[in-house]
Amino acid sequence: MLEIGIVGGSGYGAIELMRLLNQHKEVKIKYVFSHSKSGDDIKETYPHLQDNINVPFSSLDVDKVDCDLIFFATPSNVSKHFIPKLIKRGIKVIDLSGDFRLKDPAVYEKYYGEKPAEQSVLDEAEYSLAEWSNINKNSTNVIANPGCFPTAILLSLHPLLENNLINKESIIIDAKTGVSGAGRSLSQNAHFGEANENFSAYKIGTHKHTPEIEQYLSQVSGSDIKVMFTPHLVPMTRGILATIYVDLNEHMTGEALYNLYSKIYEEKPFVRIRALGELPKTKEVLGSNFCDIGIYVDEERNKAVIVAVIDNLVKGASGQAIQNMNILYGFNENEGLNLLPVYP
Ligand SMILES: NC(=O)C1=CN([C@@H]2O[C@H](COP(=O)(O)OP(=O)(O)OC[C@H]3O[C@@H](n4cnc5c(N)ncnc54)[C@H](OP(=O)(O)O)[C@@H]3O)[C@@H](O)[C@H]2O)C=CC1
Numbered sequence: 001m002l003e004i005g006i007v008g009g010s011g012y013g014a015i016e017l018m019r020l021l022n023q024h025k026e027v028k029i030k031y032v033f034s035h036s037k038s039g040d041d042i043k044e045t046y047p048h049l050q051d052n053i054n055v056p057f058s059s060l061d062v063d064k065v066d067c068d069l070i071f072f073a074t075p076s077n078v079s080k081h082f083i084p085k086l087i088k089r090g091i092k093v094i095d096l097s098g099d100f101r102l103k104d105p106a107v108y109e110k111y112y113g114e115k116p117a118e119q120s121v122l123d124e125a126e127y128s129l130a131e132w133s134n135i136n137k138n139s140t141n142v143i144a145n146p147g148c149f150p151t152a153i154l155l156s157l158h159p160l161l162e163n164n165l166i167n168k169e170s171i172i173i174d175a176k177t178g179v180s181g182a183g184r185s186l187s188q189n190a191h192f193g194e195a196n197e198n199f200s201a202y203k204i205g206t207h208k209h210t211p212e213i214e215q216y217l218s219q220v221s222g223s224d225i226k227v228m229f230t231p232h233l234v235p236m237t238r239g240i241l242a243t244i245y246v247d248l249n250e251h252m253t254g255e256a257l258y259n260l261y262s263k264i265y266e267e268k269p270f271v272r273i274r275a276l277g278e279l280p281k282t283k284e285v286l287g288s289n290f291c292d293i294g295i296y297v298d299e300e301r302n303k304a305v306i307v308a309v310i311d312n313l314v315k316g317a318s319g320q321a322i323q324n325m326n327i328l329y330g331f332n333e334n335e336g337l338n339l340l341p342v343y344p
């Protein structure tokens with residue numbers, strides 16, 4: 001059994017890790033670390049976990065912790081202070097935060113407003129969009145789990161850039177998220193009175209996921225890619241829907257693009273290409289690790305519109321982190337993640 005620890009224990013990402021790992025056949029949750037609730041019984045904070053997660057919240061001591069792998073489900077500017085020591089002690093790490101996603105420290109500093117991680121660890125960290133992962137059990141010690149918006153967006157755009165099908169300057173991304181994307185701690189935007197019956201765009205041009213998206217797409221295409229990315233907050237708890245507009249390089253039918261996506265994702269169990277004419281809805285992936293993608297080609301205007309949905313807390317965070325763990329250790333990629341969406 002792989003022994004694991006979870007940091008950020010009382011947050012949404014950690015709770016979702018516990019829900020999913022509880023039915024994973026290859027792992028045992030040895031520690032749930034919490035800096036605010038150390039010593040408390042988990043069920044005092046989360047009664048719904050009663051009798052299922054039987055370890056107390058504890059404090060992380062990097063010199064004493066003894067397990068194989070640690071998930072960090074903490075805000076940015078936390079994991080980078082612990083990870084260098086942990087990997088020196090032979091403990092692998094999957095980081096759900098953004099601390100190790102951006103390779104250029106100056107870009108991290110600009111978008112996160114904080115000092116970047118130690119350069120050597122930043123260099124060795126693997127950004128792992130699970131469907132296109134390069135991780136390897138022998139050499140990977142730190143996995144940077146992608147952000148929630150980038151997950152839906154990069155799975156949608158990867159096939160187009162890899163096959164040089166679009167004008168690289170034409171990418172416009174209009175994305176919507178539910179409020180759980182902001183985490184469990186209180187913030188004015190996620191407050192019921194602000195979010196309920198309301199709909200707003202935010203952080204245009206300044207969102208930290210813009211450079212993350214550009215970094216990945218530039219690697220796939222082999223040239224410098226810039227995108228227009230506008231996130232929106234919608235009054236729902238979970239879910240992301242990204243609508244992506246691109247100019248096609250050459251005339252293409254909807255059927256041809258659908259066939260290309262279907263072939264590319266044929267062997268990837270968590271990406272479902274929806275039938276032509278069908279557009280996915282957030283509830284159709286709720287609680288699951290699926291990313292559903294719908295395709296539309298406007299043949300008159302030579303444009304394609306790709307619509308992708310994920311559950312931000314599963315495929316956008318904890319589910320993908322477990323998928324990455326499965327790939328890293330050679331477990332069945334579906335292990336712990338064989339969940340159909342909750343509907344309605
Ligand atoms: N919510 C989402 O949809 C997604 C989140 N992410 C990323 O995953 C990470 C976790 O997100 P999420 O669970 O939603 O966030 P939450 O705010 O719900 O939880 C984060 C937890 O981290 C712990 N924490 C907070 N501050 C500190 C600190 N200074 N030092 C140590 N621990 C701290 C707290 O738990 P405790 O007090 O118990 O230690 C807190 O509950 C974030 O980096 C987020 O950006 C990524 C993709 C999607």
Ligand SMILES: CC(=O)N[C@@H](CCC(=O)OP(=O)(O)O)C(=O)O
Pocket residue numbers: 096097098146147148149177178179180181182208209231233
């Ligand atoms: C609603 C809301 O605030 N969503 C968050 C989602 C970010 C996230 O969770 O991803 P990271 O891991 O990159 O922080 C945001 O837009 O910043």
